[in-house]
Amino acid sequence: MFWGAMGALGAGAYYVLVLAGAAERKGKRAVDLGGGSITREQVRSSYQKYASFFEKPKQIEAKDNVPNFVDTFYNLVTDIYEWGWGQSFHFSPAVPGKSHKESTRLHEERVVDLLGVKPGQKVLDVGCGVGGPMRAIAAYSQAHVTGITINDYQVARARSHNKKAGLDNLCEVVCGNFLFMPFENNSFDGAYSIEATCHAPELKDVYAEVFRVLKPGHLYVTYEWVTTPLFRADNAEHVECIHGIEHGDALPGLRSYKQVGEIAKEVGFKVLEDRDLALPPAKPWWIRLKMGRLAYYRNHLVIALLSFLGIAPKGVVDVHEMLFKTADHLTRGGETGIFSPMHLLVLQKPEEGL
Numbered sequence: 001m002f003w004g005a006m007g008a009l010g011a012g013a014y015y016v017l018v019l020a021g022a023a024e025r026k027g028k029r030a031v032d033l034g035g036g037s038i039t040r041e042q043v044r045s046s047y048q049k050y051a052s053f054f055e056k057p058k059q060i061e062a063k064d065n066v067p068n069f070v071d072t073f074y075n076l077v078t079d080i081y082e083w084g085w086g087q088s089f090h091f092s093p094a095v096p097g098k099s100h101k102e103s104t105r106l107h108e109e110r111v112v113d114l115l116g117v118k119p120g121q122k123v124l125d126v127g128c129g130v131g132g133p134m135r136a137i138a139a140y141s142q143a144h145v146t147g148i149t150i151n152d153y154q155v156a157r158a159r160s161h162n163k164k165a166g167l168d169n170l171c172e173v174v175c176g177n178f179l180f181m182p183f184e185n186n187s188f189d190g191a192y193s194i195e196a197t198c199h200a201p202e203l204k205d206v207y208a209e210v211f212r213v214l215k216p217g218h219l220y221v222t223y224e225w226v227t228t229p230l231f232r233a234d235n236a237e238h239v240e241c242i243h244g245i246e247h248g249d250a251l252p253g254l255r256s257y258k259q260v261g262e263i264a265k266e267v268g269f270k271v272l273e274d275r276d277l278a279l280p281p282a283k284p285w286w287i288r289l290k291m292g293r294l295a296y297y298r299n300h301l302v303i304a305l306l307s308f309l310g311i312a313p314k315g316v317v318d319v320h321e322m323l324f325k326t327a328d329h330l331t332r333g334g335e336t337g338i339f340s341p342m343h344l345l346v347l348q349k350p351e352e353g354l
């Protein structure tokens with residue numbers, strides 16, 4: 001009886017600590033959660049440094065600090081994202097009758113359809129994360145995709161996933177700053193960014209870099225995080241919600257839906273499409289986030305236990321708590337309609353001489 005009970009307890013603990021919460025069958029396990037490239041000992045102090053950034057707005061205004069602060073953020077959250085969400089670090093409109101995974105893939109494949117890239121062409125993924133979109137896009141288009149991310153831990157994760165997926169012949173990952181990309185002028189047949197350029201302190205700087213490396217006549221597709229026409233700067237609840245999103249997602253300041261297209265034009269792009277993919281008839285992108293609430297409580301318990309046992313680094317609990325709060329802010333942003341993570345721009349670099 002005693003040994004039976006102990007066995008059941010052991011199996012339960014194994015399920016909760018090792019298996020539970022993995023967003024994908026072969027995804028990250030709870031016992032592997034860490035601080036990316038940050039040592040175990042430094043996770044808590046790095047989180048405190050990250051959080052203090054928002055107490056001193058002057059630091060965020062100093063735009064040179066931003067890439068460093070974004071890099072720290074991704075060291076802290078990458079494992080939790082992979083564990084609790086999967087390898088694609090973005091939202092997608094819900095698609096009736098389709099799973100989250102399928103809706104995610106469709107949102108990624110839309111980029112290929114918009115870019116019109118062909119097998120063998122060269123495409124740039126600006127802010128590639130651990131490469132979920134890159135693999136879907138390479139597999140669907142048979143184009144060669146080069147991803148760039150500021151975070152070296154993500155580079156290692158993305159390369160390992162590419163290899164496991166048998167896509168390392170089509171996918172390449174570079175560690176670097178998308179504000180100063182290590183690529184030749186006019187060298188890509190297409191470029192895209194999925195929920196990544198919102199981290200740029202000045203949107204025009206990253207758009208100008210994409211413009212430089214894109215071949216004349218070719219396209220850049222971007223899914224932008226923006227405030228929508230429903231956002232009111234004189235509404236305290238709106239402002240609190242948007243600040244919550246900025247804080248929990250390492251954003252130097254959200255831009256409005258109007259600004260993004262204007263900035264693209266300033267840089268020299270021709271704007272072919274400028275619209276919000278979250279608007280009806282699209283189904284709510286925040287449903288997945290809202291539905292996961294119960295699982296997040298369970299995740300919190302798992303992380304607290306692992307941290308108490310000394311398996312997860314101290315500080316992971318604080319990071320998880322921050323994400324927990326940001327899930328609420330994002331859901332409110334979606335429900336009130338004041339925020340969209342998928343404002344679409346399709347941009348063309350004009351042919352030379354035009």
Ligand SMILES: C=C(CC[C@@H](C)[C@H]1CC[C@H]2C3=CC[C@H]4[C@H](C)[C@@H](O)CC[C@]4(C)[C@H]3CC[C@]12C)C(C)C
Pocket residue numbers: 080081083084085088089090091195196198248249250289292295296299300320323324326327330
């Ligand atoms: C584009 C960006 C990231 C978008 C999303 C991928 C992430 C935004 C908020 C994240 C999460 C919030 C709650 C977490 C939960 C508490 C935890 O138990 C499991 C992981 C979460 C669901 C996590 C997953 C990724 C997000 C949805 C930004 C940064 C520009």
Ligand SMILES: C[S@@+](CC[C@H](N)C(=O)[O-])C[C@H]1O[C@@H](n2cnc3c(N)ncnc32)[C@H](O)[C@@H]1O
Pocket residue numbers: 067070074087088089090126127128129130131132133148149150151154176177178179193194195196197199200
């Ligand atoms: C929310 S993730 C999205 C990742 C990927 N597009 C996806 O959908 O899975 C944002 C990405 O932008 C990258 N990023 C942010 N600022 C960057 C910068 N200055 N240079 C390069 N990459 C950056 C982050 O490292 C991260 O990989």
